[in-house]
Amino acid sequence: MPGNIPIHILDQGIGLNELKLLEDWGKYLATDEKSIDRNGRDKVSNKQLTTSQIRKFFGEIKRVQADFKKLSPEILLLDPKIAYAVGRVKKEGKNKLEDFYKQVSPLLRAIDQDEKKFKNFVNIIESLVAFHKAYGGN
Numbered sequence: 001m002p003g004n005i006p007i008h009i010l011d012q013g014i015g016l017n018e019l020k021l022l023e024d025w026g027k028y029l030a031t032d033e034k035s036i037d038r039n040g041r042d043k044v045s046n047k048q049l050t051t052s053q054i055r056k057f058f059g060e061i062k063r064v065q066a067d068f069k070k071l072s073p074e075i076l077l078l079d080p081k082i083a084y085a086v087g088r089v090k091k092e093g094k095n096k097l098e099d100f101y102k103q104v105s106p107l108l109r110a111i112d113q114d115e116k117k118f119k120n121f122v123n124i125i126e127s128l129v130a131f132h133k134a135y136g137g138n
Contacts (some may be wrong), residue, residue: 001028002021002024002025002028003021003024004103005018005021005022005025005103005104005107006018007106007107007110008089009107009120009124010107010110010111010117010121011116011117012042012120012122013120013123014120014123014124014127018080019127022124022127022131023127023130024039024129025103025128025130025131025134026102026127026129026130026131026134026135026137027101027131027135028096028099028134029049029054029096029100029137030048030049030129030131030132030133030134030135030136030137030138031046031048031135031136032046032047033046034122035104038041041128046094046095046096047092047094047095047096048096048138049095049096049097049099049100049132049137050138051090051132051133051137051138053085053097053098053100054128054129054132054137055129056085057078057081057082057085057104057125058125058126058129059079060079060081061121061122061125062122064078064118065118065119065122068115070117072113072115072118073113075108075111075113075118076108076109076111078108079105079108079109082097082100082101082104082105083101083105085097086098086101100128103124104125107124108121
């Protein structure tokens with residue numbers, strides 16, 4: 001699993017180091033992790049983040065971005081929405097949505113209705129979506 005996405009990225013924006021980290025995260029989220037079961041067969045032990053899972057979240061972000069002044073109080077509510085989605089997929093087994101949530105949650109909490117931080121956050125998510133797709137995310 002790649003390293004944590006640093007909070008300072010919200011203030012400073014995406015630099016070369018952060019871009020590489022986001023690429024690593026996109027690649028990680030786009031691939032299934034496999035393990036060997038008791039019978040020596042491959043099995044998926046940690047399913048990739050699906051395009052529909054990331055798109056639902058991305059759609060909410062773009063909605064807030066479209067009318068930031070009015071909808072900025074809803075930024076913090078994106079956190080429990082992802083948490084709920086994580087809880088729903090846990091029933092089906094391990095899924096990388098939980099790993100995505102663990103990276104995004106601290107960033108969401110640090111935005112605090114700051115428009116510059118939110119714009120940088122949108123850039124982060126757009127980068128993750130792009131790299132996820134580039135590495136074959138379903």
